Amino acid sequence: xxxxxxxxxxxASAGRSPWHRASALPKLVLxxxxxxxxxxxxxxxxxxxxxxxxxxxxxxxxxxxxxxxAAAGYPLLFSVLYIALRWxxxxxxxxxxxxxxxxxxxxxxxxxxxxxxxxLFAPISLVLPRAAGDGLFLTYRALFELLVRTQxxxxxxxxxxxxxxxxxxxxxxxxxxxxxxxxxxxxRSQRMYSILMLRGHAGRICGCRHYAEWTRADLWVVLGAxxxxxxxxxxxxxx
Amino acid sequence: xSHLHIPDGVxxxxxxxxGLALALALLAWTGRAAGRGAPKVIAYQGALGGLMLxxxxxxxxxxxxxxxxxxxxxxxxxxxxxxxxxxxxxxSVILALLGQGGLTVVGLNALVLGxxxxxxxxxxxxxxxxxxxxxxxxxxxxxxxxxxxxTWFALLALALxxxxxxxxxxxxxxxxxxxxxxxxLAMWVxxxxxxxxxxxxxxxxxxxxxxxxxxxxxxRAAAPATVSAPGIAP
Numbered sequence: 001x002x003x004x005x006x007x008x009x010x011x012a013s014a015g016r017s018p019w020h021r022a023s024a025l026p027k028l029v030l031x032x033x034x035x036x037x038x039x040x041x042x043x044x045x046x047x048x049x050x051x052x053x054x055x056x057x058x059x060x061x062x063x064x065x066x067x068x069x070a071a072a073g074y075p076l077l078f079s080v081l082y083i084a085l086r087w088x089x090x091x092x093x094x095x096x097x098x099x100x101x102x103x104x105x106x107x108x109x110x111x112x113x114x115x116x117x118x119x120l121f122a123p124i125s126l127v128l129p130r131a132a133g134d135g136l137f138l139t140y141r142a143l144f145e146l147l148v149r150t151q152x153x154x155x156x157x158x159x160x161x162x163x164x165x166x167x168x169x170x171x172x173x174x175x176x177x178x179x180x181x182x183x184x185x186x187x188r189s190q191r192m193y194s195i196l197m198l199r200g201h202a203g204r205i206c207g208c209r210h211y212a213e214w215t216r217a218d219l220w221v222v223l224g225a226x227x228x229x230x231x232x233x234x235x236x237x238x239x
Numbered sequence: 240x241s242h243l244h245i246p247d248g249v250x251x252x253x254x255x256x257x258g259l260a261l262a263l264a265l266l267a268w269t270g271r272a273a274g275r276g277a278p279k280v281i282a283y284q285g286a287l288g289g290l291m292l293x294x295x296x297x298x299x300x301x302x303x304x305x306x307x308x309x310x311x312x313x314x315x316x317x318x319x320x321x322x323x324x325x326x327x328x329x330x331s332v333i334l335a336l337l338g339q340g341g342l343t344v345v346g347l348n349a350l351v352l353g354x355x356x357x358x359x360x361x362x363x364x365x366x367x368x369x370x371x372x373x374x375x376x377x378x379x380x381x382x383x384x385x386x387x388x389x390t391w392f393a394l395l396a397l398a399l400x401x402x403x404x405x406x407x408x409x410x411x412x413x414x415x416x417x418x419x420x421x422x423x424l425a426m427w428v429x430x431x432x433x434x435x436x437x438x439x440x441x442x443x444x445x446x447x448x449x450x451x452x453x454x455x456x457x458x459r460a461a462a463p464a465t466v467s468a469p470g471i472a473p
Contacts, residue, residue, distance in 0.1 A: 005296060005337060035342050039248040071338035075246030081423075082249050085399055100248020105338040112336045120336070131270035131281060135329040138285025139292070143333075146286075146293040154297055171433060175440020178294060178310070182317070182441060183449055185286030192282040 005147065007067050008109070013116045019061045021217035023210065024119035030225045031111040037232050038103040044092055046235035047099040053231065054106030057224060063113045071109040075101035119211045142188065146181060153177045245348055247341030250398045255344045258394075262346030265353070266328050272321040280322055287314050288326045292333060299433060306430055311352045311387060312380030313438050315359030317452060323359075327352040347394060355387030360454060367456030375456070376442030381435040388427045 012020075019027070034050060041047045058068050079098045086097070112120065117140050125133030157163070157177065162170055287310075294308045315323045328349040334340045340348045363379035370378065445452055 005292075008337060032342075035247055039343055040252070074339050075249075075341070078246050079249060082395075082398075085395075097249060101246030101341060104247030104341055104343075108336055108342060109338045112338075124332070129267045129270035129325075131284070131325040132266050132328055132332075134281050135284055135288060135325050136332065138282060139288035139326075139329050140333060142286045142289025143292045146289045147296065150290075150293040150297060168436070171436035172440035172443065175437035175442075176444040177440075178290075178437065179441040179444035179448075181290055181293075182287070182313075182445065182452070185290050186283060186449070186452060189279070189282035189286040192285070193279045196282065 004067060004070050005143070007064060008071070008113050009117065009144070011063055011067070011113050012120075015062060015114060017060060017062045017114065018217045018220045019057065019110070019114040021215055022114070022221045023213050023215055023218055024115045025123055025212045026214075026218050026221040026225070027111055027115055028120070028123060028211075030221050030228065031107045033225060034107045034228050035104040037228060038100050038107075041100070041232075041236075043235065043238045044096055044099075045238040046231060047096060047103065049231040049235055050228065051099050051103045051106070053224070053228060054103045054110070058106050058110045058113075061110055061114045063109070067113070068106075068109060072102060072106045075105050122211045138192065142185065145188070146185065149181055149184065150178075153181065245341060245344045245351075245394070247343050249341075250344060250347070250394070251401050252343075253401060254394070254398055255347055258350055259343070259346030262328060262349045262353075265324055265350075269321040269324040280318075284318065284322060284326045284329075287317060288329050290314075291326065291330050295330075295334075306426070306433060308434060308437060309352065309355075309384075309387075310434075310437075311355045312359045312383030312434060313376065313441055315356030315383055316363045316376055316379050316454065318356075319360050319454070320357040323356040324349070324353045327356055351387050351390045351394065354390045355383035355385075358386050359383040364454055364457045367453070372446040372450065372453055372456075373439050373442035376445075376453070377435040377439035380438035381431050384431040384434050388431070 034054070038047065038050045038054075041050065054072075058072070076098065079101050083094045083097050087094070118137070121136045121140065125136050128136070154174075154177075157174065162173060165173065291310050291314060294310050297307070299306045299308065311323075311327060314326055317323075318326065328345070331340060331345045331348040331352065335342045335345050335348070359379040359382065362382045363375045366375035366378055442453070
């Protein structure tokens with residue numbers, strides 16, 4: 001997952017597709033609408049159409065295929081469990097259960113893979129309570145620093161042959177390593193607090209305001225939204 | 240088990256919509272309750288949320304499968320019930336945006352993790368004086384994982400019972416679901432043991448190096464015996 005997060009973050013900022021040039025707000029609306037439609041779609045045809053559209057937008061965003069497969073395939077684990085628990089011998093039923101989360105996941109990965117995080121979080125944080133809105137930015141910023149340190153920590157464990165220790169000693173040892181990261185996180189938060197104070201924090205971290213700046217590339221998003229809406233209207237009553 | 244995030248479209252809207260509403264209501268309430276120490280607390284919440292996500296990304300092999308730590312219990316002890324809920328909500332949102340867990344079920348996923356985090360500190364403060372900080376953190380984490388797991392199982396059972404024409408296959412004695420249930424329960428127990436052992440190490444280290452980060456213990460007698468002074472935890 002480390003590579004998945006890092007790659008998604010990198011391609012979101014460095015990608016060159018038209019989707020990357022489009023502004024965040026219309027993409028958020030398109031992804032939200034597509035996910036909503038996929039969740040409520042009553043028939044298999046509409047679900048298949050939305051799934052195909054999900055792949056279309058994801059592939060045209062030029063995200064690495066392995067990344068797409070890893071991110072878009074994650075819901076299969078839970079879906080298979082749920083299908084097994086509800087199995088009634090109907091392949092259509094099973095397909096219907098599996099397609100909804102897979103479609104939603106594709107649109108989510110497309111959205112986050114084509115939108116830099118400050119643009120993406122800015123409109124979301126506006127509708128969330130302050131603690132959660134600010135938490136989105138601060139958590140995401142802390143994540144990458146801590147990811148590298150966590151990775152380094154576990155590499156050090158392996159190099160020092162911690163894996164040869166019995167489990168009852170290895171796990172608390174890993175915990176002690178993680179505790180150093182808790183300490184680091186605490187000290188980092190103290191620094192962040194000082195920075196916020198120095199910069200005159202007035203009660204809310206403001207994201208960038210580029211998320212609603214319209215560009216020509218937004219026409220592609222409008223086209224995508226029209227296709228999703230048309231599929232919804234035409235196939236809603238289809239089985 | 241609490242880390243097996245529920246994706247979009249699997250659960251009925253009658254379940255996830257109230258879950259989302261409840262999570263947003265809790266978020267507003269806990270945001271106000273935890274906001275007294277802001278932005279100091281918010282910065283700490285961000286750091287611990289980042290640590291949760293970072294540790295979730297490192298899989299621990301268990302036989303043929305892999306387990307990802309959540310640290311929900313540890314975060315619950317360090318921040319307290321009110322301040323830890325925004326953290327698990329934000330973690331669920333970021334995971335959903337990365338395709339791990341659904342956007343519509345962010346509320347339910349946050350409630351599953353948040354339920355565990357909420358019980359962790361009350362358990363810790365009752366046990367720390369008698370058992371020591373490390374053991375208390377491990378037991379609080381075990382309680383958190385148990386509550387999260389039970390919430391997850393309850394949601395799954397509720398979802399199955401709410402789906403028309405989908406009786407609980409387990410109750411009907413089918414071999415496949417029984418096997419699934421057996422594997423899932425076994426993994427849940429292993430997950431509780433792993434999280435608790437890791438939490439024991441975290442508690443042991445923090446008790447030695449920065450005991451002020453751990454919350455004060457409740458003394459059994461009336462005397463105000465505290466193990467340590469509170470850090471920035473609310």
